Amino acid sequence: MTDTARLAAELDAADPLAAHTGAFVRDPGVVSYLDGNSLGRPLASLEERFARFVGHDWGSRLIRGWDEGWMRLPYELGDRIGALVGAAPGQTVVGDSTTVLLYKLIRAAVDAPRSAARTEIVIDDDNFPTDRFIVEGVAAERGLTIRWIEVDRTAGATLEQVEAAVGERTALVVLSHVAYRSGFLADVAGVTRAVHDAGALVLWDLCHSAGVIPTELDAHGVDLAVGCTYKYLNGGPGSPAFAYVRRELQGQLQQPIQGWMGAADVFAMAPRYRPAPDLARFLSGTPPVLATVALEAMVELVEQVGVAAVREKSIALTGFAEQALAAHVLPHGAVLASPPAGPRRGSHLTVAHPSFREVNARLWERGVIPDFRAPDGIRIGLSPLSTTFAEVELGVAALGEELARATRG
Ligand SMILES: Cc1ncc(COP(=O)(O)O)c(C=O)c1O
Ligand SMILES: Nc1c(O)cccc1C(=O)C[C@H](N)C(=O)O
The missing domain is CATH 3.90.1150.10 (Aspartate Aminotransferase, domain 1)
Structure with a gap:
């Protein structure tokens, strides 16, 4: 041996x-x-859980399931995931993929009235491809410039690099909490403070940290965050992502995919879109209920441990x-x-x-x-x-x- x-x-x-x-x-x-x-x-334990979901929740309750819990699921499960990343209730919602949530939140951030005179998005050049690609797309759509932070690929964006990159032109900084390549763990507290000192917003990608690294989104005043649930939260292939939007910002930001689930009164079937006043406005379509069965089971385990x-x-x-x-x-x-x-x-x-x-x-x-x-x-x-x-x-x-x-x- x-x-x-x-x-x-x-x-x-x-x-x-x-x-x-x-x-x-x-x-x-x-x-x-x-x-x-x-x-x-x-x-x-999932075999039994899926059997129960098919036989009872779906098979027996059928359409009644929406009123009996599925409509609240994105928010209730969101609050539980929020608690794992240091967010008080009402700020975290489950739905869509990380990619789609990145698009929605990045667009919302750069379109916000507070960003009107700001023309740059800051991101590091070794961030996960989808984060970089979405930033490229939004910058092109909105006529913005990208300020790339060039990082050492065995590490990630340091506080000093972020401080040097942000300024009065910065609208938003997009960074990963843990770098997908190197495993570098960013200084969320310091970087968030530096971004705020420049008057800009910050969005953290928690894909490689949710469920495994203690995170204090509220305590650090983080503005926006997204994360996936199929890694350390074991939600299964393609399980939905989550988004965090700091409570004070919710009424100021408007996301671009205006679906019925983000409307002020979902079943009013209103003639025109009017966004919900709160977190609900960041949803677009029907919650992926089936895709949360495994995720819920793992969230229970992480809560317990x-x-x-x-x-x-x-x-x-x-x-x-x-x-x-x-x-x-x-x-x-x-x-x-x-x-x-x-x-x-x-x-x-x-x-x-x-x-x-x-x-x-x-x-x-x-x-x-x-x-x-x-x-x-x-x-x-x-x-x-x-x-x-x-x-x-x-x-x-x-x-x-x-x-x-x-x-x-
Ligand atoms: C940091 C990071 N962001 C985003 C994603 C992907 O998001 P999506 O679930 O939309 O494919 C991943 C992994 O796939 C990731 O590691
Ligand atoms: N999400 C993935 C997928 O749909 C297929 C293959 C791999 C993945 C991944 O999660 C990759 C991962 N985020 C990474 O850090 O490389």
Whole structure:
């Protein structure tokens, strides 16, 4: 047994959250799942939940379900997710995809009366593609300029870079809380303050932090946020995203997809659109009720465990993964492309080597599942409620073997 294998066994034995790893579907063909930061595993209890949904909620209640709860679902589930990211009720809503919510909120922010004399959107050049593409599209639609922050791809936008980029022309700053590539964890408090000092609005993308990193949206005065629910909130492929709009801003912002679900009185069937006075105006169409079944089950689990405890295990997992990488992978020429342990590190690590596209394909054939991000990165995603230390050891050791094979030629 290697030193890191022994350590993994000790860490699993001492892990206070270890019992929860058994609550997820564990296919014997999957030796090591290291991609929970892209698609979380399903809870094993879902079979029963889906059966209940089909047989009772949908099958028996039928159209009555809307009055009996489905109409309130985007707000009630939104409040529960809001509580996980530090938002008081009435500011978080579930629906649409992250991409669509980004469009709605970015358009709303730059169109706001307070942004009238402001002509720039600030975003970093290594933000997730959909965030950059939506900013490009809105800037083109509205005749705005994009100020790109050029970031180190092993980190993310620093406070100093944001301070240097914002000014009286800035309407909105769009940043990720945790960078999808490097796992860099942004300074939400400092950056939000700097953006506000410049008189601008800030939108945080919480896709890679929701459910795993304690976040204080209200306490930091964040204006807008979006996040997806299929990563650390295990909502399943394509589960709906959530949007946060600070209460004081809700009446001042108008989003561009004016559907009936965002109208002041949904069933008035009014001749003209009049937006709801509150958070409801950020909805557009029918809530994706079926797509929230798995999400609700996971939100229950995260509420029960608490995000602080999840974060504690996340720190332990990333720390252990770094040791395992140092033992098995870095000696073969790969380099760590993530921040060091500490306050700037999220819940995944990226390691880089030119051979990694092929190495990743070999790993998938062996049932070891991290993911590859061009041009040369393998991401090791650590999802604290479902990932064991032993699984990390197995996966990282396999990565080392495949890298050794690839570099031997
Ligand atoms: C930071 C970030 N933003 C946005 C998205 C994607 O959003 P969507 O669910 O609309 O595909 C992802 C992942 O897919 C992401 O990692
Ligand atoms: N959302 C995804 C999808 O629909 C297909 C494949 C991957 C994804 C992802 O979530 C990618 C992920 N956000 C990333 O950080 O790369």
